Amino acid sequence: MSASPSLAGLNPGSPQAFVDGSCNEIFAKLRADDPVHYCPESEFGPYWSITRHEDIMFVDTHPAEFSSDAKHGGVLIMDIFTSELPAFIQMDPPAHTMRRKAASPAVAPNNLANLEGLIRERTAAVLDTLPVGEEFDWVERVSLDLTAKMLATLFDWPIEDRFQLTRWSDLTTTIPGVGGIVETEEERTAELMRAGQIFSELFQERAAQEPKDDLISMLAHSPSSRNMSPADILGDMLLLIVGGNDTTRNSMTGSVLAMNRFPEQYAKVCARPELIPGAVSEIIRWQTPLAHMRRTATQDVEVHGKTIRKGDKVVMWYFSGNRDESIFPDAESLDIERANVRRHVSFGFGIHRCVGNRLAEQQLRILWEEILKRWPNPGQLVVTGDAVPVPSSFVRGYLRMPVRIGA
Amino acid sequence: MGMVKFIEADGTTHEVEIADGESLMLAATRNLVPGIDGDCGGVCACATCHVHVEPDWSEKLTAMADDEDTMLELTDARDEQSRLGCQITMSPELDGVTVRLPFGQH
Numbered sequence: 001m002s003a004s005p006s007l008a009g010l011n012p013g014s015p016q017a018f019v020d021g022s023c024n025e026i027f028a029k030l031r032a033d034d035p036v037h038y039c040p041e042s043e044f045g046p047y048w049s050i051t052r053h054e055d056i057m058f059v060d061t062h063p064a065e066f067s068s069d070a071k072h073g074g075v076l077i078m079d080i081f082t083s084e085l086p087a088f089i090q091m092d093p094p095a096h097t098m099r100r101k102a103a104s105p106a107v108a109p110n111n112l113a114n115l116e117g118l119i120r121e122r123t124a125a126v127l128d129t130l131p132v133g134e135e136f137d138w139v140e141r142v143s144l145d146l147t148a149k150m151l152a153t154l155f156d157w158p159i160e161d162r163f164q165l166t167r168w169s170d171l172t173t174t175i176p177g178v179g180g181i182v183e184t185e186e187e188r189t190a191e192l193m194r195a196g197q198i199f200s201e202l203f204q205e206r207a208a209q210e211p212k213d214d215l216i217s218m219l220a221h222s223p224s225s226r227n228m229s230p231a232d233i234l235g236d237m238l239l240l241i242v243g244g245n246d247t248t249r250n251s252m253t254g255s256v257l258a259m260n261r262f263p264e265q266y267a268k269v270c271a272r273p274e275l276i277p278g279a280v281s282e283i284i285r286w287q288t289p290l291a292h293m294r295r296t297a298t299q300d301v302e303v304h305g306k307t308i309r310k311g312d313k314v315v316m317w318y319f320s321g322n323r324d325e326s327i328f329p330d331a332e333s334l335d336i337e338r339a340n341v342r343r344h345v346s347f348g349f350g351i352h353r354c355v356g357n358r359l360a361e362q363q364l365r366i367l368w369e370e371i372l373k374r375w376p377n378p379g380q381l382v383v384t385g386d387a388v389p390v391p392s393s394f395v396r397g398y399l400r401m402p403v404r405i406g407a
Numbered sequence: 408m409g410m411v412k413f414i415e416a417d418g419t420t421h422e423v424e425i426a427d428g429e430s431l432m433l434a435a436t437r438n439l440v441p442g443i444d445g446d447c448g449g450v451c452a453c454a455t456c457h458v459h460v461e462p463d464w465s466e467k468l469t470a471m472a473d474d475e476d477t478m479l480e481l482t483d484a485r486d487e488q489s490r491l492g493c494q495i496t497m498s499p500e501l502d503g504v505t506v507r508l509p510f511g512q513h
Contacts, residue, residue, distance in 0.1 A: 061452045061474070097480050108483040109511020342446040349452035351477060358513055 007034045011042040012049050013077045013315065013393045018291065023393075024332065027051055027320035036306040044077045047294075047313040048306075053324040053345065055304050056316045060293075061350040065301045066314055067092050068352060072296035075352075076394055077315050078175065087235035089243075089352060100355060102225035103236065106154065106215040107359045114213070115153065119363060122149050123370050130405060135384050138403040142367075143252040150363060151244050156214035168195045169245040172238045173395055196234035203233050215240060240356075247289040248360045250397030252367060253387065254287030255279075257401065260383040262334040267378035269336060273369065279336035280364045285344030286334050291319040291396045293348055319396060321345040380406050409502035413440045413458075416510045425497045431506065432456035432492035442508035449493040454478040455512035456492035457485075461505040468495060483513055 012030060017023040030037050030051045037049040050056050059066050073079045074090040088099035105111060126146050130136065148162035157165060167181075171188055174180040182188045199216075206212070207220035219225045219236065228236070259266040269279050295314045300307055308314060322344050323331040347354035354360070375381060387401040411434055413421045419441075425434040435443035435456070444455035451474050460468065465488060471479075475494045479485050492506070 057447075057450065057452060061450070093477070100481070104481070104513070105483065108513050109509075110483075113511075340448065342444065343448050347446075349447050351481060353453055353481070358511070 007037065009040065010037065011039045012037070012051075012317065013039070013042060013044055013047070013292075015391050015393045018393050018396065019389050019391050023291075023319065024323065027317060027323060031320060031324060036304040036308075038306070045079070045313065047077065047315050048308055049320075050303065050314060050316045051320040051324075052304070053321040053327045053343075056318065056321040056345050057349055058303060059295060059314060059316050060345075060348055060352070062301075063092060063351050065298055066295035067298050068096070068295060072298075072311075073294070073313065075293050075295070077292060077294050077313075078394075085235040085238060086229075086232045087239035089239050093351065096351065098224040099232075099236065100351075102219055102222035103215065103240065104355055106213070106218050107356045109358060111213060112358055112362055115359075116362070116366075118153060119150065120366050120370065122146065122153070123363075123366050127370055127374060132405045133407065135402050135404045138256055138383075138401045139249070139253050139398055140400070143249040146252065146363070146367070147245050147249040150248070150359075151241060154215050154240075154244065154359075156212065156216065165241050166245055168192065168238060169241045171195075172242050173246060173392070175392075192234070192238070195238070196230055199233050199237045200230040203228075243354065243356055244359070246395050246397060247354075248363050250289040250390075250395065251284055251287050251360065251364055253398045253401050254289070255283045255364060255368065256381050256403060257383055257387050257398075258283055258286050258334045259381070260379075263379055265334045265336050269368070270372060270376055270378045273372050275336050276365055276368050276372075277361070278338070278341050279368065280361050281341040281344065282334055282336045282338055283364065284346045284360070285322045285328070285341065288319040288322045288344075288346050288396055290346070291393055292317050293352070316345075316348075318345045318348070375405060377406075382406055409497050409499065409504075411497070411501075412503070412505040413442070414505065414507045415440075415442050416508055427497050427499065429497050430493045431458065431495045431497070431504075434497070435492060440508075442512070443492055444512040445493065447493075451475055451478055451491060451494055454481045454491060457482045457509055457512060458490055458492045458495075458506035459486060459488040459509070460490050460495075461507070462488065464501070464504045464506075467500050467504075482509070484509055 012026050017026055035052045040046050050059050068075050068090050069092045070090040088096050148166045151165045152159045152162040170181055171191055176182050176185050176188055203220050206217040211217055211221045269275050292315050297308045297310055297312045299310050325331050347357045382404045384404050385402040388399040390397040409425050411425045421440045423434050423438040432445045432449055436445045446455045447453035475491050479489050
């Protein structure tokens with residue numbers, strides 16, 4: 001099967017398509033006519049696009065054939081500085097397994113149960129400061145602040161310095177110059193090197209103390225991570241910051257946007273708050289806060305009739321998998337009662353599945369429980385203007401979104 | 408048709424009917440047994456149907472494949488009795504099988 005003429009050469013990774021929304025149409029076409037698509041030339045070099053749910057599952061569950069290792073370029077469509085960071089998201093077994101196991105207990109269900117009260121308290125405090133009846137930026141006042149506070153909580157980091165953590169997260173994912181927050185790669189590197197020094201000092205400090213249940217202490221005391229080099233420490237820290245920051249922040253904003261776009265769903269969750277857990281999974285599907293993950297083929301592999309060659313860059317479009325109508329009928333619409341709502345690919349599947357998935361769900365669940373306690377009426381949170389998209393084909397999120405709380 | 412017993416971390420017991428060939432994960436989610444998530448739908452790709460099989464039953468199970476072993480490595484509190492519920496399918500000799508559920512799936 002070859003690509004139809006209109007699809008030949010198409011570059012679905014172009015950030016512009018994610019800004020103007022044409023990505024919906026582009027991926028629908030690819031899923032129908034060229035589900036495993038080759039783009040021979042782009043700003044990211046040549047790469048394959050995997051667009052159907054079943055093929056994404058295949059690639060994600062065959063880590064020996066599709067490597068995440070930084071030495072091949074890591075897990076993003078773009079080969080940037082951060083692809084050299086030794087974080088476990090861009091390692092293959094057995095190194096990946098060991099390093100992930102060290103971080104996992106911090107976000108395991110029993111530890112999260114202990115955090116439930118604190119997350120609720122901090123969420124309630126943020127919501128209680130919001131003005132009623134006047135427009136404000138939901139991203140700045142709620143999503144950014146809450147996720148930053150959560151990171152500070154997980155790291156036992158001074159809460160007043162929390163935006164230092166989100167600054168490092170933004171630095172890690174930005175492309176310098178292109179609407180980025182720094183102009184050059186050198187600026188970015190210098191700032192992240194300083195972050196590395198700070199984390200290494202903190203790591204040594206926690207290693208010298210009694211074990212505690214924060215993430216840095218757990219890593220500093222775990223046999224598989226306590227001897228990490230400063231670069232390894234920085235790699236894991238940035239991974240956990242990015243993983244816990246951009247993603248949940250944008251799902252929090254997306255949750256209000258989605259409820260406004262689908263008012264009958266908003267009404268349903270107001271009438272039956274027990275539907276919140278399903279709504280949370282559906283919002284994570286609908287938003288797909290990370291549009292893709294990338295792998296590199298370690299050998300020739302056939303996927304859906306196409307031969308991917310050893311060394312080729314392979315991009316799994318989670319955003320597209322979550323719009324696959326064969327799995328999610330009427331996929332563009334929010335449906336909080338979807339029977340298979342948890343099969344979304346936003347967390348990935350296989351050995352690299354998001355380690356913080358339950359924390360993300362917990363934060364969103366608590367956010368909506370607390371929203372509905374204060375403002376229980378359908379449509380009471382009103383999106384009053386455009387949600388401004390992040391110019392990226394990796395992070396699917398919003399820079400600003402004006403909201404007014406109605407009476 | 409057989410029976411499977413799920414024991415939650417807090418001791419709550421659920422006995423549910425299960426057809427031959429059906430997986431323990433599906434039997435649990437179909438009956439809304441708390442403590443089994445089954446996010447991936449049963450293809451050994453998420454490890455959110457982790458169970459601890461009671462020792463008496465372990466030897467009656469089919470051997471663990473490499474992919475199940477790999478995914479179990481991601482779970483918390485893996486032990487000798489750990490299996491994934493989606494990889495255990497019902498057969499007459501497993502009628503009455505008892506499994507304990509972890510505190511939560513991750």
